[in-house]
Amino acid sequence: MTTNLADVASAGTTSLPAPDTAPDPGVTRRAVLEHATVREVLMGAQDNLTNVLAVMLGVSIGSGRADLVALAGLSAAVAESVSMGGVLYSSTRAEQVLDARAEEATGGASHSVAERRVRLTPAQSGATTFAAALVGGIVPLLPFAFVPLPAAVVVSMAISIVALFVLGSAIGRVSGSTWWRDGLRLLLVGGLAALAAALVGMFLPVA
Numbered sequence: 001m002t003t004n005l006a007d008v009a010s011a012g013t014t015s016l017p018a019p020d021t022a023p024d025p026g027v028t029r030r031a032v033l034e035h036a037t038v039r040e041v042l043m044g045a046q047d048n049l050t051n052v053l054a055v056m057l058g059v060s061i062g063s064g065r066a067d068l069v070a071l072a073g074l075s076a077a078v079a080e081s082v083s084m085g086g087v088l089y090s091s092t093r094a095e096q097v098l099d100a101r102a103e104e105a106t107g108g109a110s111h112s113v114a115e116r117r118v119r120l121t122p123a124q125s126g127a128t129t130f131a132a133a134l135v136g137g138i139v140p141l142l143p144f145a146f147v148p149l150p151a152a153v154v155v156s157m158a159i160s161i162v163a164l165f166v167l168g169s170a171i172g173r174v175s176g177s178t179w180w181r182d183g184l185r186l187l188l189v190g191g192l193a194a195l196a197a198a199l200v201g202m203f204l205p206v207a
Helices: 005-012 025-063 066-105 111-116 122-146 150-177 179-203
Strands: none
Touching: 025 066, 025 122, 025 150, 025 179, 066 122, 066 150, 122 150, 150 179
């Protein structure tokens, strides 16, 4: 039987899949940055926004004085921002030390696991948390600079409700979960804190 060399070559030829298109470095860096800063932004902005809103509600209901509200709110915003930045700096540094020790103990076996953990440096983590907390703390304060006290409380609550929902929704989109559900969850947490502070102000008024 005569074998056709062309047929053999054709039969032995397999079509190779086209190489995958290399990812856009800009998109990759943006995705890594978004996932790396979720913890810092969420902890800083949510915690300080909720904290300052609660302080302002408690002081405004308990004292009825705009100057005390502004002083207490601004003090809480700055102090909490510095504190949260320090906490995230220390915790990120501790995580890096623990990862390094685990890698040494396993002879490098945990190296691939450590590589998959995308983190900011301790300084970046602390600075990001500080900035997010400061912005979050200023949000409830803004109305008190332009609106009289009774109305400022209502405006502050409205702005804070929107900000909490937007923050939760944004975190949900980055993490791939249901955005509106995460927004409502964050709103519920902030609402409970604000309600607790309002009750304190109602039952412990000051002259």
